[in-house]
Amino acid sequence: MFKIVPMTTAASPPEGRERADAARNRARVLAAAERLFSTADPRTITMDRIAKEAGVGRATLYRRYPDPASIAVALLDEHERLLQGQLLAGAPPLGPGAPPGERLAAFYEAMVELLDRHLPLALGAETGNARMKTGAYGFWRVHVRSLLVAAEVADPDALVDALLAPLAPEVFRYQREERGLSTVEIGAALSRLARRLLGG
Amino acid sequence: MFKIVPMTTAASPPEGRERADAARNRARVLAAAERLFSTADPRTITMDRIAKEAGVGRATLYRRYPDPASIAVALLDEHERLLQGQLLAGAPPLGPGAPPGERLAAFYEAMVELLDRHLPLALGAETGNARMKTGAYGFWRVHVRSLLVAAEVADPDALVDALLAPLAPEVFRYQREERGLSTVEIGAALSRLARRLLGG
DNA sequence: CGAGTAAGTGGACACTGTGTCCGCCTAGTA
DNA sequence: TACTAGGCGGACACAGTGTCCACTTACTCG
Structure with a gap:
């Protein structure tokens, strides 16, 4: 797998x-x-x-x-690999088969859950804002971009990073700790965003 | 003013x-x-x-x-104050009067232009990810949230930080320098996102 | 106008973390 | 059992931090 x-x-x-x-x-x-x-x-x-x-x-x-950040990245990679496999070859709506809006929604939910489980590690990996230099970011980017292309959205290249931005560990931490939002609320909001954008 | x-x-x-x-x-x-x-x-x-x-x-x-970050924040505040005034009491679509989708689009465009002009300062202010602790972030948050409420979007509290996330200086820097996107492209993509979400 | 004083200033200090170097040690091999 | 290549870690020099305190200076009041 x-x-x-x-x-x-x-x-x-x-x-x-x-x-x-x-x-x-x-x-x-x-x-x-x-x-x-x-x-x-x-x-x-x-x-x-x-x-x-x-x-x-x-x-x-x-x-x-x-x-220290690169150690956190190494550890995080281990955990992210599972999700990467599911995106490539797992069952819909995470894997191939479902419409783009549903897949993006599922991706958001899965990422939020991943963040929830490994938040300290994700924050540690972010020191010096090196998050976007990791291989994992490139992977998410390619995935989401392909969904945008499938949904025939204009200018996917400029939009893809905007859609990944809400998944920055620091944003998640802020929503959880400073705003008191639950994981479900955050995931649900992003899901709705995905469906509204790409069509449910 | x-x-x-x-x-x-x-x-x-x-x-x-x-x-x-x-x-x-x-x-x-x-x-x-x-x-x-x-x-x-x-x-x-x-x-x-x-x-x-x-x-x-x-x-x-x-x-x-x-x-050093707090010095950058102080400097940045000066520049941001102008935009804050326009949002509160300026002419539409930035100021009051236009429909929420248009106002959010205009806000995005203005913020992107602001980032473009003061990127080094914005990056400096972000050290240690203290961006969300600044008064300015609170201001943007209140503004965008009010637009979401006006557009009768579900759960504005969970969505507002997601919509502000693409404006993180590091995201903008990445799009410009690593992806080679122009300021106009980034602004346009966010504008479309705003109209699609809240209705043009 | 000149002395008093509270605020402002900056050199110095102790401390923490970094990144590298080099001599020692040990696992794997013959 | 002896050899050796590679791994290991203590030690060093350095950079940046945050604080302290003696000195200086702008403003005030008699």
Whole structure:
């Protein structure tokens, strides 16, 4: 089901054989990062803290990841891969088959649920606003753009980023925490938006 | 025309009389910041650099602004105030009188133009994703929400942040620089979105 | 007009996090 | 068991932060 997705993950060994101690440390680092990101404020998480938590030296971290954000991205990629598979080859309305408006609505709902489950990680991955540079963003972009094309919307290239913007982790956090909105309300509003735009 | 706007600005003296040297330094600081933000990468701008550029000590900066982002916010507020006045009491379609769809479209166009002119400042103000904490964001929010209410859209509270999300400086930057879109294209796409949603 | 004073100023300090370098160690191999 | 390539991590130099306090200066009042 997932072998369609060609994306490589930073959580996997870079090439060839990996020494046993390196593998052990990689696992330790990822586990430590996941733990930290889900408990502490993402902005306070430093390479130093992750290294301490993982029980490895700081240089060991730098060997693979340039900064905390890229570790969060690696972890997030794992979780996003499932949804990517469903979009490409899953059942409608998420997968192919349903009309574009329905598919976009389903995509919104799924993304909101994903954000809800991994918000701290998503916020951590956003440090320095690098969100749009990740492979995942490119994937969502291609997907939504194809829906716009299918719905024969004018100028899909200019619209696609506007439609993805509401899914920025910081926007979701704001709606949840500052505005007191529930996940369902946010998802429902985006669903309606999708259907209104592309036709239900 | 602007006295309707009740917002206070961080660029103005905090209370009562201000000493002449303090005023002089305030002006120097703001001028230096404007200069720096429009030339250098916003992320590299530190309190230290601004102080050096302004020719004042660092503690003088900290007296009024806690970080570079808040200086950018103060500067940006000045520019945004004009648009705020037009929304409240200007001529249609930006000001009152036009149907909601047209007003939202005009708002989008105006905001895109504003972003285009002050992008470096807007990016600088966004550091740490503090954009939504600014008074200006609250203003846009109230405005767009009132348009949604006027158009009798369901659940305006959940939709309003989604409609403001495409105006995030980082999104605009991405569309311009990474996607090669022009300001007109971005504005036009958002206009169409507005009319489709609220009815032209 | 000159002394008093409250506000403003900026150099210095201690601290935190970064990114890199290099000597040590250990897993895998012969 | 000894060799070696690669992994590891402590240490270092550096940059930026936020605060403190002694000095200076603009305004005020006798």
